[in-house]
Amino acid sequence: MQYCVGTKVAIFEDNKLLRDGFEAICNGTPGLSCCGAYADSNSLIHKIERSNPDVVLMDIEMPGIDGITATRIITARWPDIKILIQTVFEDDDKIFNAICAGASGYILKSTPPAKMVEAIYEVQNGGSPMTPNIANRVLRLFQQFAPAVSTDNExxxxxxxxxxxxxxxVEGNSFHNIASTLFLSYETIRTHVKRIYKKLHVASASEAVAKAIRQRLV
Amino acid sequence: MQYCVGTKVAIFEDNKLLRDGFEAICNGTPGLSCCGAYADSNSLIHKIERSNPDVVLMDIEMPGIDGITATRIITARWPDIKILIQTVFEDDDKIFNAICAGASGYILKSTPPAKMVEAIYEVQNGGSPMTPNIANRVLRLFQQFAPAVSTDNExxxxxxxxxxxxxxxVEGNSFHNIASTLFLSYETIRTHVKRIYKKLHVASASEAVAKAIRQRLV
DNA sequence: CAAATTTTCACCCTGGCGGGGTATTGAAAT
DNA sequence: ATTTCAATACCCCGCCAGGGTGAAAATTTG
Incomplete structure (x- = not known):
């Protein structure tokens, strides 16, 4: 275990050449450092705990636990760790599952080192770098799944x-809870709620919640 | 109308300064040319027919027909025209609607000219350039609507x-309504509801509805 | 067949919710 | 300066929702 500064990157990649290459790139970039380079996801939790990364560079195709499962495990346990998926394939199913697993970015292995470093910076800053083609597939997937909700847009x-x-x-709070959360009177909340119902053309909390979620009002 | 070569770009932007700027950038870039620069989407179909663009640079905030509606109209009629949305805002609702309308990319107006030209090339080549933050929002929207496959639920x-x-x-029916719809007793419905609450670990209709929608239980 | 589960129905009680008003304040718009 | 509207707050009333308990058919399962 080496001393780590700046953005700490953990690498999961079964190909030793690539793994070593990525490690060299990270350690050779100011502000980046490799805090762990692993060939598989065995003892995943222990590896993450020990290396304590900010960003994980995750290969999808790995022996044992695959990269998507590993991504799911990591994001469930450490929501703040950003995961950058990298793969040779760009098929819809993998992309879809990786995103659902909580990946923050999706780049091809053919991405040149400079772009890769840039991608690591971007995920660290809340961005989601994607190869343009991947981005395009994400948009198409999105369009495919979205028309179910994009109906009546009043x-x-x-x-x-x-x-x-x-x-x-929507979070399930009672009016009394909402009142104390916002430091307001219960009756004030009720007044607001009544107006919300009028505006949304609904007559109950459930309806309002359903409409709010479906139309993304919150 | 000028003679056009290479990738033909049509610009919709109500701000004259920006519009002229974009036009200059396009015409000043080898391989690009501006085939039309418009301040609004009136006579949209006629404008598109006359300028015959490969790529449309579309502002969302425009007087009259807004950019999203214009995008929907264009993609419906000319599926091959790529539309690059550009805006000052990055709010979820606009992004969502723009994507559903068929946009191929989504960039901020603050994007420097060089990146913008790059983005035009990318849409033309089947990519979907997005500002990293936008990409991140798209991923989050996606995760919000896609947990259909995340089986790790309770x-x-x-x-x-x-x-x-x-x-x-979820459709907003009262228990009495549900009872008469299913030809059951009101008390039966209440029993079912109580069990549903226990299983979902919730304590109100709103919570149950929210969970049902979010977890795709219906 | 017996056991477990699902589905069905009933009663009581408390409290929160939905609908109807009314009213004051301050800020923004005209 | 006047109007408009958002935000705040209170009242009453009726009823439905939420919780507890109990129990009997029907169906699936072992």
Whole structure:
């Protein structure tokens, strides 16, 4: 285990040449350092705990636990760790599953080192670097799954306070809870709720919640 | 109308300065040429027919027909025209709708000219350039609507009757309504609902509805 | 067949929710 | 300066939702 500074990158890649190459690239880049380079995802949790990375460079095709499963495990346990998937394939199913597993980026192995380093910086800063082709597939997947919700787009203009209340309703809070959360009177919340119902053309909390989620009002 | 070579770009942008700037950038770049620069989407079809672009640079915020509607119209009629959305805002709803409307890329107006030219090349070559932050939002939207395959969920094993009741709850029906819809007693519905709550670990209709929608239980 | 599960129905009670008002304040728009 | 609207707050009333308990058919399962 070496001393690590800046953004700590852990590498999961079964090909030793590539693995060593990535490690060299990381350690050779100011602000980056490799805190672990592994050939497989065995003892995954232990490896992550020991290396304590900010970003994980994850190969999808690995012996044993595959990269997508590993991604799912890591994001479930460490939501703040960014995972950059890298692969030789760009098929829809893998992309879809990787995204659902919580990947923050998806790049091809053919990506030149300079772009790869840039990608690591981007995930670290909340971005989601994707090879343009991958991005295109994501958009197409999205269009494929979205029409179910993009139906009646009435323009509901809720005030900021109303949106706030609605958001808390979606989380399942009672009006009393919402009141104490926002440091407001219970009756005030009820007034807001009544207005929300009028604006959304609904008559119950469940309906409001359903509409809020479906139309992404919160 | 000027003579056009290479990739023909049409620009829709209400701000004259930006519009002229983009036009200059396009015409000043080898392989690109501006085949039309418009301040609004009036006579949209006629404008597209006349300029016959390969790529459309579309501003979302425009007087009259907004950019998303324009995108929808163009992609419906000319599926091969690539549309690059550009905007100052990066809010989820606009991104979502733009993607559903068929946009091929989504960049911020703050994108430097060099990156913008690169983005035009990328859409033309089947890619989907996105600002890293936008890409991140797209991924998050995706994760929000896609957990259909994430099997690591809890014991949400609802009986078929319970799923049926839950589905009617999601549609906003009252228990009395559900009872008469299913030709059952009101008390029966209440019993089912209580069991649903226990299984989903919730304590109200709103929570159950939210969980049902989010976890794709209906 | 017996056991387990699902589905069905019933009653009581408390409290929160939905609908109807009314009213004051401050900020933004005109 | 006046109007409009968002945000705040309170009242009453009725009813449905949520919780507990119990139990009897029907169906699936062992």
């Amino acid at each position: 323009n509901y203009i809720l005030s900021s306070r109303e949106k706030e209340v609605l958001a808390l309703m | 014991n949400y094993i609802l009986s078929s009757r319970e799923k049926e009741v839950l589905a009617l709850m």
